[in-house]
Amino acid sequence: xxxxxxxxxxxxxxxxxxxxxxxxxxxxxxxxxxxxxxxxxxxxxxxxxxxxxxxxxxxxxxxxxxxxxxxxxxxxxxxxxxxxxxxxxxxxxxxxxxxxxxxxxxxxxxxxxxxxxxxxxxxxxxxxxxxxxxxxxxxxxxxxxxxxxxxxxxxxxxxxxxxxxxxxxxxxxxxxxxxxxxxxxxxxxxxxxxxxxxxxxxxxxxxxxxxxxxxxxxxxxxxxxxxxxxxxxxxxxxxxxxxxxxxxxxxxxxxxxxxxxxxxxxxxxxxxxxxxxxxxxxxxxxxxxxxxxxxxxxxxxxxxxxxxxxxxxxxxxxxxxxxxxxxxxxxxxxxxxxxxxxxxxxxxxxxxxxxxxxxxxxxxxxxxxxxxxxxxxxxxxxxxxxxxxxxxxxxxxxxxxxxxxxxxxxxxxxxxxxxxxxxxxxxxxxxxxxxxxxxxxxxxxxxxxxxxxxxxxxxxxxxxxxxxxxxxxxxxxxxxxxxxxxxxxx
Amino acid sequence: xxxxxxxxxxxxxxxxxxxxxxxxxxxxxxxxxxxxxxxxxxxxxxxxxxxxxxxxxxxxxxxxxxxxxxxxxxxxxxxxxxxxxxxxxxxxxxxxxxxxxxxxxxxxxxxxxxxxxxxxxxxxxxxxxxxxxxxxxxxxxxxxxxxxxxxxxxxxxxxxxxxxxxxxxxxxxxxxxxxxxxxxxxxxxxxxxxxxxxxxxxxxxxxxxxxxxxxxxxxxxxxxxxxxxxxxxxxxxxxxxxxxxxxxxxxxxxxxxxxxxxxxxxxxxxxxxxxxxxxxxxxxxxxxxxxxxxxxxxxxxxxxxxxxxxxxxxxxxxxxxxxxxxxxxxxxxxxxxxxxxxxxxxxxxxxxxxxxxxxxxxxxxxxxxxxxxxxxxxxxxxxxxxxxxxxxxxxxxxxxxxxxxxxxxxxxxxxxxxxxxxxxxxxxxxxxxxxxxxxxxxxxxxxxxxxxxxxxxxxxxxxxxxxxxxxxxxxxxxxxxxxxxxxxxx
Numbered sequence: 001x002x003x004x005x006x007x008x009x010x011x012x013x014x015x016x017x018x019x020x021x022x023x024x025x026x027x028x029x030x031x032x033x034x035x036x037x038x039x040x041x042x043x044x045x046x047x048x049x050x051x052x053x054x055x056x057x058x059x060x061x062x063x064x065x066x067x068x069x070x071x072x073x074x075x076x077x078x079x080x081x082x083x084x085x086x087x088x089x090x091x092x093x094x095x096x097x098x099x100x101x102x103x104x105x106x107x108x109x110x111x112x113x114x115x116x117x118x119x120x121x122x123x124x125x126x127x128x129x130x131x132x133x134x135x136x137x138x139x140x141x142x143x144x145x146x147x148x149x150x151x152x153x154x155x156x157x158x159x160x161x162x163x164x165x166x167x168x169x170x171x172x173x174x175x176x177x178x179x180x181x182x183x184x185x186x187x188x189x190x191x192x193x194x195x196x197x198x199x200x201x202x203x204x205x206x207x208x209x210x211x212x213x214x215x216x217x218x219x220x221x222x223x224x225x226x227x228x229x230x231x232x233x234x235x236x237x238x239x240x241x242x243x244x245x246x247x248x249x250x251x252x253x254x255x256x257x258x259x260x261x262x263x264x265x266x267x268x269x270x271x272x273x274x275x276x277x278x279x280x281x282x283x284x285x286x287x288x289x290x291x292x293x294x295x296x297x298x299x300x301x302x303x304x305x306x307x308x309x310x311x312x313x314x315x316x317x318x319x320x321x322x323x324x325x326x327x328x329x330x331x332x333x334x335x336x337x338x339x340x341x342x343x344x345x346x347x348x349x350x351x352x353x354x355x356x357x358x359x360x361x362x363x364x365x366x367x368x369x370x371x372x373x374x375x376x377x378x379x380x381x382x383x384x385x386x387x388x389x390x391x392x393x394x395x396x397x398x399x400x401x402x403x404x405x406x407x408x409x410x411x412x413x414x415x416x417x418x419x420x421x422x423x424x425x426x427x428x429x430x431x432x433x434x435x436x437x438x439x440x441x442x443x444x445x446x447x448x449x450x451x452x453x454x455x456x457x458x459x460x461x462x463x464x465x466x467x468x469x470x471x472x473x474x475x476x477x478x479x480x481x482x483x484x485x486x487x488x489x490x
Numbered sequence: 491x492x493x494x495x496x497x498x499x500x501x502x503x504x505x506x507x508x509x510x511x512x513x514x515x516x517x518x519x520x521x522x523x524x525x526x527x528x529x530x531x532x533x534x535x536x537x538x539x540x541x542x543x544x545x546x547x548x549x550x551x552x553x554x555x556x557x558x559x560x561x562x563x564x565x566x567x568x569x570x571x572x573x574x575x576x577x578x579x580x581x582x583x584x585x586x587x588x589x590x591x592x593x594x595x596x597x598x599x600x601x602x603x604x605x606x607x608x609x610x611x612x613x614x615x616x617x618x619x620x621x622x623x624x625x626x627x628x629x630x631x632x633x634x635x636x637x638x639x640x641x642x643x644x645x646x647x648x649x650x651x652x653x654x655x656x657x658x659x660x661x662x663x664x665x666x667x668x669x670x671x672x673x674x675x676x677x678x679x680x681x682x683x684x685x686x687x688x689x690x691x692x693x694x695x696x697x698x699x700x701x702x703x704x705x706x707x708x709x710x711x712x713x714x715x716x717x718x719x720x721x722x723x724x725x726x727x728x729x730x731x732x733x734x735x736x737x738x739x740x741x742x743x744x745x746x747x748x749x750x751x752x753x754x755x756x757x758x759x760x761x762x763x764x765x766x767x768x769x770x771x772x773x774x775x776x777x778x779x780x781x782x783x784x785x786x787x788x789x790x791x792x793x794x795x796x797x798x799x800x801x802x803x804x805x806x807x808x809x810x811x812x813x814x815x816x817x818x819x820x821x822x823x824x825x826x827x828x829x830x831x832x833x834x835x836x837x838x839x840x841x842x843x844x845x846x847x848x849x850x851x852x853x854x855x856x857x858x859x860x861x862x863x864x865x866x867x868x869x870x871x872x873x874x875x876x877x878x879x880x881x882x883x884x885x886x887x888x889x890x891x892x893x894x895x896x897x898x899x900x901x902x903x904x905x906x907x908x909x910x911x912x913x914x915x916x917x918x919x920x921x922x923x924x925x926x927x928x929x930x931x932x933x934x935x936x937x938x939x940x941x942x943x944x945x946x947x948x949x950x951x952x953x954x955x956x957x958x959x960x961x962x963x964x965x966x967x968x969x970x971x972x973x974x975x976x977x978x979x980x
Binding site: 055057059077080088103118120151 | 538569
């Protein structure tokens with residue numbers, strides 16, 4: 001067997017091989033589906049992945065939708081350097097302690113050793129803070145509302161495609177304000193933008209709330225997060241929004257002359273989501289057959305599979321192509337799979353695995369009836385749609401699917417959220433994968449650490465708007481006034 | 491004087507200070523206008539700039555337009571790692587020789603010294619080639635047509651905002667093909683995409699042609715470029731498209747089983763444009779008053795300046811805002827400058843300096859006449875436009891301006907292109923800034939080097955479709971069959 005023959009055989013086998021069923025091994029299923037659906041691939045660089053076109057198209061949709069949300073809330077984009085001189089990084093003490101262990105260092109440019117090492121940005125508060133100190137002089141320059149779409153690098157020991165990689169893509173918003181109140185408003189405004197986006201476009205229900213002190217961003221005054229629940233009962237931190245107080249403005253000298261003529265430090269925020277969201281989408285919606293992608297972010301919302309019977313190239317194909325063109329004009333992202341190598345059955349399985357929300361099958365009989373058969377990916381429900389209703393019915397059907405995915409995920413989340421008040425119940429639940437466990441907590445960091453040590457569960461957040469309820473801490477029995485949402489997490 | 495008072499004074503002075511007139515010192519004018527118009531700023535990282543929101547908005551328009559062109563020609567986007575292991579970079583000999591002197595090296599991750607140094611990508615042929623070797627097995631997998639929008643780093647000694655910086659943003663297309671002919675077709679197709687884009691959207695006329703062997707990309711079989719002429723008579727290489735032959739497929743093992751079942755090496759290409767294009771736009775169109783931005787890429791195509799007379803906030807402002815909303819709905823990027831700190835005269839000068847293609851002035855008298863006064867940035871021509879014609883006339887006027895800028899730049903380029911055949915004429919012309927000098931050339935690299943040593947002029951390219959003309963080389967007198975376009979260049 002030549003190398004090529006062998007490659008070809010391997011490859012054919014790969015195509016035939018099913019992915020590990022999700023119900024059997026969630027973790028293997030995840031890795032299988034990422035590779036098999038060509039979302040991402042391993043690279044020769046340790047801990048770094050390649051985002052393949054099908055995965056990147058999801059990211060492009062996320063970018064387009066979120067970018068519009070950022071602009072609608074008054075933000076503009078800019079671009080700041082990848083490198084941060086070591087001396088600058090050291091200025092905010094908590095920040096550098098949090099990030100230094102994960103920084104990649106550039107020490108040489110060409111053949112020359114650099115006088116000062118450069119950090120490859122793990123996040124950009126430092127470099128952006130330095131520029132803001134130059135740009136902000138008067139209260140009239142505030143608020144400063146800038147976002148950046150960029151790559152960042154954090155040296156990770158254990159990596160997993162999309163969820164945790166050494167390099168990843170993200171957006172980071174950085175804002176500066178005149179008052180503490182405005183900074184807090186902005187922090188919560190962007191948390192709400194994330195919550196809305198996650199639910200509206202990713203069909204991923206999230207809990208928006210405040211992180212505990214021990215889980216907050218290095219250098220922040222307060223950190224808020226949105227937390228989603230994956231299909232295996234583990235939580236995923238899907239986005240964070242930080243109120244940085246005056247910590248960074250003091251470290252980097254972001255000062256302005258106030259309305260009262262006094263010199264004041266600005267109040268800053270930062271907030272970000274990353275390609276991790278793609279991992280969240282996969283693990284929220286997928287099933288044993290592979291991906292299920294929400295229509296708002298699916299690279300293809302519809303795939304058309306022509307049935308090759310008789311002289312189909314003269315009869316079926318032109319009609320299929322006209323439907324493709326009509327749908328495209330109606331704003332639908334559509335793929336016509338007219339390849340001849342594979343059977344319709346193979347194509348059905350392939351595009352199901354790739355999570356396309358809606359399939360249209362069209363053969364000679366459908367043409368006689370002037371209708372196509374549609375098959376939903378989420379429910380596999382079939383419906384015949386007359387030609388002349390395609391461009392109105394299909395956009396509606398896609399919205400129906402979008403909503404159904406959110407409803408299903410929310411029902412799953414609710415079924416996997418348990419409220420408990422005594423420690424034995426908490427601990428025994430956490431021996432499995434219960435999802436969220438809601439329990440009264442005293443607010444003490446040591447108690448939080450003890451819960452983690454005993455159960456591996458972490459405090460995800462304390463939801464916004466939680467009523468104050470007097471009670472006793474689930475673990476230590478001291479007085480508590482809040483309920484925390486705990487889970488094992490990615 | 492307190493620090494803040496001083497800052498405030500400095501700042502006010504900066505606002506009053508005019509930019510250096512272009513006619514007086516082109517180089518200072520360029521730097522002044524980049525900073526004064528807030529396109530970019532220097533950063534604390536040597537050789538790296540910050541692209542500020544007004545400059546980044548130009549890049550976003552460039553991205554949007556070019557990305558649509560790439561997709562219309564069948565390309566998809568993906569993302570490959572920032573880092574390239576040193577061993578991989580060394581595999582293509584010419585490539586590494588060309589790039590090694592400018593590579594930034596990562597040597598440490600956190601506290602650990604890496605076993606193998608990682609190059610911060612100066613370009614991605616190596617990492618993408620490695621992945622293509624994994625993905626391509628059969629002729630059916632070809633062509634592979636992928637583009638990436640990314641940051642790259644090249645350690646530069648002398649930098650200049652947008653034109654040459656250590657880090658810059660760009661797109662890099664990387665394709666693999668079955669045959670040499672298809673690779674050459676792709677190389678020329680993308681060169682034509684660049685030429686069309688430069689002329690249609692940047693209003694920047696370019697010469698599309700082949701680079702000489704000594705100017706080609708490190709590792710390429712053939713390099714093509716588009717070359718523009720800046721307002722000071724220097725040429726700017728504005729984009730390149732490389733036919734890489736089988737050099738990279740052999741170095742990285744991109745092999746496929748052909749239609750005839752034999753194992754073959756793929757033929758690859760790469761092509762890119764960068765944020766340098768923004769520098770090209772500035773230097774092609776600007777004048778003594780500052781920027782002139784082509785409407786297709788201008789962050790704001792129209793600025794509305796209300797005239798604050800009488801109770802203007804009740805009378806003029808609501809009308810101005812309605813016009814803003816109407817134009818926005820008509821797809822025009824529009825800014826209403828309703829700030830109260832500055833006079834209309836100040837605003838006129840400010841937005842002229844920032845290059846907004848069209849200004850609308852609206853005061854009580856205009857409202858009486860149900861019309862606004864429009865003022866073109868390029869010609870300063872004024873025209874009164876009735877309210878009810880705004881949403882039709884303004885898009886037309888913007889297209890007229892776009893075309894006028896191209897015509898003007900083309901006329902300038904033509905006036906600054908001289909054909910010569912004898913060496914004394916060539917040399918004496920090159921003592922000034924003649925623009926392009928077209929002259930017969932023998933094709934010899936040493937002769938080309940001698941021309942550069944004598945005159946500082948380089949061979950920009952040999953235009954596509956140049957007729958073969960038998961003659962004698964302008965410098966060495968040996969037989970020549972082509973005419974080269976020479977210029978002093980950025």
